[in-house]
Amino acid sequence: MQVKEKAIELLSSGKVSRVLGWKQGEFCYDLTPAVFESAEEVERSFVFSPLAGANLAKYLIAESRKEGVVAAFLKPCDSYSVLQLCKEHRIRRENVYLVGVPCEGTVDPDLLRENAKGLTAVREAGGTLVCDTLYGEKRVDLSAVLLERCKVCKSKKIVVFDELLGENGEENPQSTRFAAVEEIENLTPEERYAFWQKELSRCIRCNACRNVCPACSCETCVFDNAKLGTDNKAPASRFEEQYFHIIRAFHVAGRCTDCGECSRVCPQKIPLHLLNRKFIRDMNTLYGQYQAGADEESLPPMLDFRMDDCEPSAARGGKQA
Amino acid sequence: MKKIEKARLPELFAALNETAALYLPADRDGVAAFTRWQEGVTLTEKLNTVRSAKDLFFPQVETLANFKTQGGTIEIEDAARQDEDFIVFGVRACDLRSFEILDRVFLAEPQDTFYKARREHAAIITLACNAPEETCFCTAFSIDAADPQGDVTAFLTDTALCLRANTEKGENLLAKLPLSDGAESEIAAWQKQARETLEKLPIQLDLSGFTGERMMELFNHPAWQPLSEACLGCGTCTFVCPTCQCYDVKDFKTKDGVQRFRCWDSCMYSDFTMMSAGQPRPTQKERFRQRFMHKLVYYPMNNEGIFSCVGCGRCLQKCPIHMNIVKVAKTLGGERDA
């Protein structure tokens, strides 16, 4: 277990004072992001597995402001988030030691649990997950239970690191991540409206999508800001769900790295990533390819312009009636 | 004991719906939720709903009053209470226990008349469990998931749905349904097997350390810091929890006045109980501690030792960072002998 050993090495050598990683839970899938302060702690409960889905980037905002150096393990996705947050001056780069970890995809615990009811433990054996359940052993194909974001992985490249465990991967321009967006665009406006009503009406405004989102790291969110008069707490009217999700997607447009955390954590399984991907796709098409978090210098499309940009009248969210 | 063949469930639901509006757990786009029955709505295969049955008695948003301004006058209009009967089918044992917990809050004086009206107008048909998931830990609260109560108890075997009335309301209800007679013995084996599975559930919690005497010790426990470290401060646990009952009262400015409504709130939120002097619990650690202290210590202290958790496991499944009451209880409770 390379990752765990690296964590132990970093702590015991005194190179870092803390390590940000994932902690063993009750079962195989309920890993919790945690800060480890000693090699013993790591030894006892540090876990890295395809079930370590949580993106740790956002925690670095607070961790990098504490005393001492904190090490973090970054999957490719997470590295984009970290670099974006460095770009926005949110993470203090000098206080973090970044260890890149190649990734072959993370598992959707809900999908896994559906395929293995009563799941208690899991082992990986060459692309197959061998599951212990309350109702006996069950074998599940890893590729069948990957999170959506991993099925359409945009990049296996780790864009920022101080050290790399294994080989760095490549961007995947062949990713089909926009296919679902296109599918919705091909619906009629009425069908699109019906689709999103169906999805968004399940929203319970638990704010998990926002609070997990590395781009949503505002000191105070406009939707919590009573002074601004834009706060709202629960979807008292269906307008509010739309209001919240449209504005949230707009606020992260050009900053969203498409890490997929919003959809991963949604308790109601709303495909929120589609909103972000719509913006990404539009920006790519209208203003040129842009990947948030890919570098620290480029100007995001929302903070840039060209004299010959298209007119808003050309804006199309999909097929017209 | 009455029964109906499994294949005739649609017929049963239609008949139930004839007597009063029927709600049952059904799949909505892959997510199980209590749904108003209509032709074509079928019972979910899933063990439980994402949102609990609490929603039907304490909805996420509820209008309390309307204030209408006309010229210089303000007219106050009280919001309507539930005045029609309704039936909730498929309540699991855990959710049923949550009603008891909520009753102790909302039906204590001063009574919450909105909640009370809904409770009075509802008939509850529980559904016994025989295939719990690994996240279930109702046994820790002495809940018999294989034999819940309610007005009527339903048992879904391989072939039939067996129904047993527990109250007069339940008796009256069953009398109106196209059921055949059955015997208790028909479900005995089913129940035995269910209980065997329930006994083997992986989460075994010993909650004996959570007592009023240890309140301050638990409150000041150093483990709150690491436990709450990863908490995002979202409201997922709160909103899927069948026993969380906090709400905020807010005013919405309408065209010609103000709509006063209440909506669920979460003690995990940074703006929870925000006052002019600020948030009484300034950091996430304090908010996090509040939620679990309330469930495991404060509520039982005020309510004859009843924990305000029912072991439904929803928070175990839904917390974005997989922190939950089981991890908290094991961490804090584990040291009671030390």
Next chain:
Amino acid sequence: MQRIGVFVCHCGTNIAATVDVAQVAETLGKEPGVVLATDYPYMCSQSGQDMIENAIREQKLTGVVICSCSPRMHEATFRKTVARAGLNPYLLEIANVREQCSWVHKDREEATQKAIILGRAAIAKVTLNAPLVAGESPVVKRALVIGGGIAGIQTALDIADAGFEVDIVEKEATIGGKMAQLDKTFPTLDCAACILTPKMVDAAQHEKINILSYSEVEAVGGFVGSFRVKIRRKARYVDETKCTGCGLCTEKCPQKAVPNPFNLGLDTRRAIAIPFAQAVPKVAYIDPNYCTMLKTGKCGVCSKVCTVGAIDYKQQDTLEEREYGAIVAATGYRPISLEKYGEYAYGQSPDVVTSLELERLMNAAGPTGGTLLRPSDRTHPKTIVFVQCVGSRCEEDGRGKPYCSKICCMYTAKHAMLIREKYPDTEVYVFYIDVRTPGKNFDEFYRRAVEEYGVHYITGQVGKIVPENGKLLVQGSDLLAGMQPKIAADLVVLAAAIEPDPSARSLATLLTASMDTNDFFTEAHPKLRPVESPTAGVFLSGACQGPKDIPETVAQAGAAAAKVIGLLSRDHIVCNPCVATPNEQMCNGCSSCEKVCPYGAITYADKEFRMPDRTTALRRVAQVNPAVCQGCGACTVACPSGAMDLLGFSNKQIMAEVDAICR
């Protein structure tokens, strides 16, 4: 508790005829927070203003809403009124119920309802208004004049005479502009050079004037009182400080085939040249497109003959950055290109010329030494046809301009008169639509051309000009005679429309000054502020604002100078208090706002903050320089947390207006 006063203006009948002002006042009087609502015939009159002042004092008003004409008209007036009564002038909102209500709607009921809604929106906004105090920023006591034609020269002289430093930036190698190319001027027929060149010399010798010829403005930053301007000094390959203007190089240069721009290409000159004899500065420059040395590295004649060693083939463009308190645009005009007017045979026959080319052909310093000879065979033309309005007043065919070029009627009369005076054997015909002569002594001048000089004026247009056997067959129409005259002319002169110099477009962008659809600079107000651009600190001089003749140009140049002097004589100017302001508690320090700020008004600072848990933390937060911020609000939308807000147009204020309108 708010105590708002609402004042509804009748504007005579301008508002009251369409809006039931009494009903508006009565309805708005019932709005929460409103303690007084009244109407009055003229709110902007002295007694109207007194009424507002008294009401503020007597009713202890905390906010004032005036339902009247556009805030662009009287907001400043009423702010002063409010201030006189001791209330902060920014606790005032104006509901525009004239331009945007009574004047555009006919139905009284509809207009009244809309006026009420606009009033409500203003009340909702004023309730959230905060008292604002304008800051001050210093004034750099130097002006920049862009363009060194007669407009720019006159503006510069007037400003300099008042004691302020002025820089003239001229893109050509000499100042003088179009006027230097003219022969005589109407209606006095005095020589253009005789009246212009002394002014050019005055400018050159003025201790407060600095001429930056062969230079262009490259970037403009800053704002009124302290503009930062980057000026590109183009390489002339001649050291301006060494060149004595002796002209030896311009005689010895072996490259003789360079079209002479001063004579509009009617003759040639050398690759190294002094634009004309009275050029200021009188310094040679090399045209790199023609210089053999610069193109092939072989030649170097000029360098050899120059006795002072002024030639420098390695010279590069340099950039200078200078600060100015005010900027005057005096970029002038040019005749339009006649490419699209094939029917007039311009370009097909050298004997079809523009009026400006005719000026050169008649000028003693021109290609023909002042003798009128036609370009093709250098013979004396016996029949000359003038065609008026070529491209003026006709937008319909997609080739011309919608406006009247204003100067053509007069200079054509001048040309006709001069030709008949000098060459009485020449017949002159003028085809015209109208003859426009509003100006002192203008009509008299025109009538002299017709009556004393026998110029044939023909009302009608020219359909076609066909070169044929050394003649130009002009086919026109005589509307009065109802005939289609055909004239075999020796020379045809086209009165080409004039248009703004093309450099004005990019300059307007740099200056953030607005332009009209014809690329003339727009005035801050067409009647009341005709020499100011809407951008503070930018003034307009000459034909860049619209077609005008020399006296008008000089008059406007003086007016612009007066405005500049007024500005530069102040030590400070009052800033717009409606600027962006960050809420540091909410600021993430992400730099989004900084990236969209066109003025560089936003910087960041690490500051210590008390956190909710009573610890302190160092956070990076945005800071706005209120003197630099112009209040556009781009940052407020770039900011995801809403930490950046705009005073006077805050998020809450705009949303309150939205709510009031949609309610």
Next chain:
Amino acid sequence: MQVNGAWQPTIVAFCCNWCSYAGADLTGTNRLAYPANVKIIRIPCSCRLNPLFILRAFGRGADGVILCGCHPGDCHYTTGNYYARRRMTLLFSMLDFLGIERERTRVEWVSAAEGAKFAAVMNDFVRQITVLGENKRLEDFRCK
């Protein structure tokens, strides 16, 4: 908005102070008519328009929202309308993606000299929204 029992669209027009608000004033000066449904909110520049305001307007019962600003290249603040153009393009695309009628939102560049254009645009927009009918998809039903 209900007027005498009949539905009338509510149109919110955000106009930049320097060009479009002045253009709207010129419409008045020239006495060119457009429907009273249009209510103008003055903002300093088109780049001041926060998508929050647009959604707020729809939530509160607006049936159409239009932004008018200086022509690209003519912004009083040099670049404001370029940012506004990108923001609105993306926002409108997103609203359309969500199935909100594309025609409910519009951006028009109206200079201070284009009083006639302002009237023509408003006449056209009101006509378009009237055909489209009431905004149901993006309204807060509490504001009924």
